[in-house]
Amino acid sequence: MKRFLAIAALSIASSACPASATAPKHPQKAAPKQAGKATPKASAAQGTTSYASRAEALRFADDLAARRGLDREWVRQAIGQARFLPRVPQLMLPPPKGQAKNWNAYRSRFVEPVRIRAGLRFWQENAATLARAEQQYGVPAEIIVGIIGVETIYGQHMGGFRVMDALATLAFDFPAAHPRAAERQAFFQRELEQFLSLCDRTGMDPFTPRGSYAGAMGMPQFMPSSWARWAVDFDGDGRIDLFGSPADAIGSVASYFQAHGWVTGMPTHYAVDFDAQRLQLDTLLAPDILPSFSPASMADKGVLPLGAGAQHPGQLALVELQNGGDAPVYVAGTENFYVVTRYNWSSYYALAVIELGQAVAAARDNAR
Structure with missing residues (x-):
């Protein structure tokens, strides 16, 4: 969903990717598993003009390659083949001033029968993994279930935008009308750098992953910097797969919350x-x-x-x-409510996550 950006809750830049499998260094890299990947709509998720003719984009590629020790031609090729997505800058603009917020309407989008039923299935299928994550990280299963449910309905809707195109569009064509345009554009340039570094480390083809219009990926909709810093190989198969491994998604959400200060046993x-x-x-x-x-x-x-x-x-x-x-x-x-808003900087989002998790927990109790 990441439309309030996860957006920005996933905004902290990071360094090395933990527990990634060693992979061949450069082009044609292995694609990640993407269970339930949505088919992109041509009008929204397919690009138009490429960045190969944009001098500033290629200068960025050269600088990125030099700083990260990446193959210069591979980085130039990846950025040059990325395409501008005309709808994405529009989606990044804040709502018009004076537009009233409505908690009840917002809540009804997420705490509703479809997500509750899907959440119950997800919890039943992954009960042991959720219990292990709660034991290891101290984060309640219902919070993890609430996050993945709000974000992607448990992997059913992970986004149809090519992540490479979305990040390039926001790195080089962030809308100037945004009140924090310079800050946000710099953020997405860092995310593009993190994404290409992640692809280099893991052998992932930059043009395979699909995600949100902001470049968030997988069941928990992690931005590339969050994947690099907090994602974990929770199923022990030697690689991190937030698209196809519920265990990795569960462990990574718990890891994120622990790192952001979750206090075990404290109410939200x-x-x-x-x-x-x-x-x-x-x-x-x-x-x-x-x-x-x-x-x-x-x-x-x-x-x-x-x-x-x-x-x-x-x-x-x-x-x-x-x-x-x-x-x-x-x-x-409480402090834990604040931690939930670090995933997405919105109190509406945080309470929707909490109440969806509670609703799924109640459905699980009734099903026993």
């Missing part, structure tokens, strides 16, 4: 009540989703974390989820 959020006489809503919302208030401090400002939230040992954030013209929904997010 608590319900809240308001004390209207003391309410300092603007002050509590100012840090956004960054946990910044103790339960006592939050209560002093008129928001009372309920249940165990009143004794929460760490900091909390007041999370507001707007509901169109209806009243917003509020929760007190």
Whole structure:
């Protein structure tokens, strides 16, 4: 889905790829397994003009090859054969200002019968692997199930864009109208570099993988830097395959959360009540989703974390989820809620992941 970009939750650049199998160095590299790969639509996912005639793209290729120690002609050929995807820059633009957010509408896209049934099958088929990931990384199975369900419906929809084309388009033609255009373009140039380095290390043909319009790949929709830094060979076959191996996808999501500070046993959020006489809503919302208030401090400002939230040992954030013209929904997010937003920088996304995982867990309990 990565349309809020995973987008950016997967935005940290990285170094070497762990546990990758040794492969021949250069062209025609072995393709990864891609169970359930979508067929790209010509209007959206197939490119038009190539980057072979773009001097800045070839200069980037030469610089990348020199810095990474890659074969210069292979890198130039890969970038030169990449094609501009005219729809992709449009998809990167933020929604128009004033467009109301609606938590209930957003939630209904993800916490719904199709994903819940698919999640139940996924959990039943991979129960031992999910239990092993939870034991090894401390991340609950329902969070892992929620992520993979929201991202790709458990591998059913992994994206139809050639990753090479999507990353090249965003590296060299990121839309100037974006409010953070320079920063985002630099990010995608780093991701293109990481992707070609990954292909070089693993023997993957750069033009085989399909993914999101932002270049996210596989069942968990990892950006190349996240694949390089946090993906793991959880099925022990000597290679990392986020397209075809549910075990690798499960272990990699758990690895990502552990690396981003997941605290084992901590809830993600608590319900809240308001004390209207003391309410300092603007002050509590100012840090956004960054946990910044103790339960006592939050209560002093008129928001009372309920249940165990009143004794929460760490900091909390007041999370507001707007509901169109209806009243917003509020929760007190913990450090673990914040960790979920590191996968995708959106409180709406995080709560959808959490509630889908809970719904699948409830379906599993009922099926026993």
